[in-house]
Amino acid sequence: MRDNAFIALASLCFVGGAAIAYAAEMEPASVTIDNFSFNQASLTVKAGTRVTWTNRDDIPHTVVDADDPKAMKSPPLDTGEHFEHTFVKPGTFHYFCSLHPHMQGTVVVQ
Amino acid sequence: MTQGQDHDTSGPNRRQLLECMVWAGAGLLWTVSGGVPTSKLIGGALAAESSSFSFLQISDSHIGFNKDPNTDTPGTLREAIALVDKQRGGASLLIHTGDVSQLSKDAQFDTADQIIREAKLPTHYVPGEHDLLIDDGKGFFERFTPGAPRGWYSFDDHGVHFIALNNVQDLKAGGLGNLGPDQLEWLKRDVAGLAASTPIVVFAHIPLWTVSQDWGWGTQDGEQALSYLRRFGSVTVLNGHIHQIMQKVEGTLAFHTARSTAFPQPAPGSAASPGPIKDLAPGKLRTVLGVAKISRVQNATSLAIVDTPLVG
Numbered sequence: 001m002r003d004n005a006f007i008a009l010a011s012l013c014f015v016g017g018a019a020i021a022y023a024a025e026m027e028p029a030s031v032t033i034d035n036f037s038f039n040q041a042s043l044t045v046k047a048g049t050r051v052t053w054t055n056r057d058d059i060p061h062t063v064v065d066a067d068d069p070k071a072m073k074s075p076p077l078d079t080g081e082h083f084e085h086t087f088v089k090p091g092t093f094h095y096f097c098s099l100h101p102h103m104q105g106t107v108v109v110q
Numbered sequence: 111m112t113q114g115q116d117h118d119t120s121g122p123n124r125r126q127l128l129e130c131m132v133w134a135g136a137g138l139l140w141t142v143s144g145g146v147p148t149s150k151l152i153g154g155a156l157a158a159e160s161s162s163f164s165f166l167q168i169s170d171s172h173i174g175f176n177k178d179p180n181t182d183t184p185g186t187l188r189e190a191i192a193l194v195d196k197q198r199g200g201a202s203l204l205i206h207t208g209d210v211s212q213l214s215k216d217a218q219f220d221t222a223d224q225i226i227r228e229a230k231l232p233t234h235y236v237p238g239e240h241d242l243l244i245d246d247g248k249g250f251f252e253r254f255t256p257g258a259p260r261g262w263y264s265f266d267d268h269g270v271h272f273i274a275l276n277n278v279q280d281l282k283a284g285g286l287g288n289l290g291p292d293q294l295e296w297l298k299r300d301v302a303g304l305a306a307s308t309p310i311v312v313f314a315h316i317p318l319w320t321v322s323q324d325w326g327w328g329t330q331d332g333e334q335a336l337s338y339l340r341r342f343g344s345v346t347v348l349n350g351h352i353h354q355i356m357q358k359v360e361g362t363l364a365f366h367t368a369r370s371t372a373f374p375q376p377a378p379g380s381a382a383s384p385g386p387i388k389d390l391a392p393g394k395l396r397t398v399l400g401v402a403k404i405s406r407v408q409n410a411t412s413l414a415i416v417d418t419p420l421v422g
Contacts, residue, residue, distance in 0.1 A: 034383075035382045035383035035385065036325075036383040036384060036385065037383070057383070057385055058175075058177050058178075058385055058386055058388070059385055059386070060212065060213060060240070060243070062243075066282075066283035066284075075243075076213055076214070076243040078212075078213060079177070094283060095283075096283035096284065098239075098281055099239045099240070099243075099281075100239075100326055101281040101282060101283055101284060101285045101286070101326060102284065102285075102286075102324070102325065102326035104283055104284055
């Protein structure tokens, strides 16, 4: 009984460790915001990739999930500020700037 | 409340076209009638022409913005308020059509509030998208639209019915400005009991008409709001957001956008983005910032709008 519990715990640790190692291997991706647009309007990444958005405009922008409920919502990003989000699950994620909603982008997670 | 009301005897079929007069700093009078602008040189006297009722508009003060072309937005707001004071005459009130702040910070709101109070005029605000970045705009609404926690409200002054709208909240991906069903329903009820001869002034941050689809300069459901107002003989729609003067007349509806007190933005499509015009010639900034004065001229159904730059 006691041994089984130990093995189960050990297995969990192993799985968790593998997941962390897997995430660390992913090449981080980045999107810059220039001239009121996301410069890579469509970005394809592997699951576990951390994506960073950096605002290079003189006007604040946000990065917000286009769908409800919102899985991703950045604070306002002033000039030079950045926001990170790690995409764990595969799928297609649409996002936009909630101040300037004509600014849109997509992240495809494989 | 009743001043001037009895002068308007024109029925809905014989309404005079609203004339919209814009006095640029050089003394050029633009009269737009039926959508066709004409111009003639005038003296400065027009601005001081006696009228039964007037108010002033400022917009887009963006307190917290401190880059080119304006590193002192509190300073230019102060100059705008000094100009308001100079022009006020018998003005009843002041409206601010949003983007009071750059980043919705309480200190930014407070700086703007203190400066604008120096005008000593009752001031009515609507939010811009820059004002609702924290806690869904709670700080803005508590300070600037007390009694209207969602930022829309109406009031009457000198027989004119003023309608303040919030078209910057809960915007949808790919969309424009948005009023939403709750606000539209409120608007419909708000104007339902009014006589068609009541002059209407609507103010909101983003233009209610589409200035530029590509730059998001318009309001998705603006047309529905306007459909509730088309029966009125005189409707003046005042907006900000685009940091430049634009106007349009459509039947009895006159649309006008005000200059910013902070920085100018390019004409639609004339630049890579709607961001601030940064490369202004030295000394040019104050010629493209300013305030607007809106007056009702006695014995006319029209409201006259005079835009004055801070300098020029």
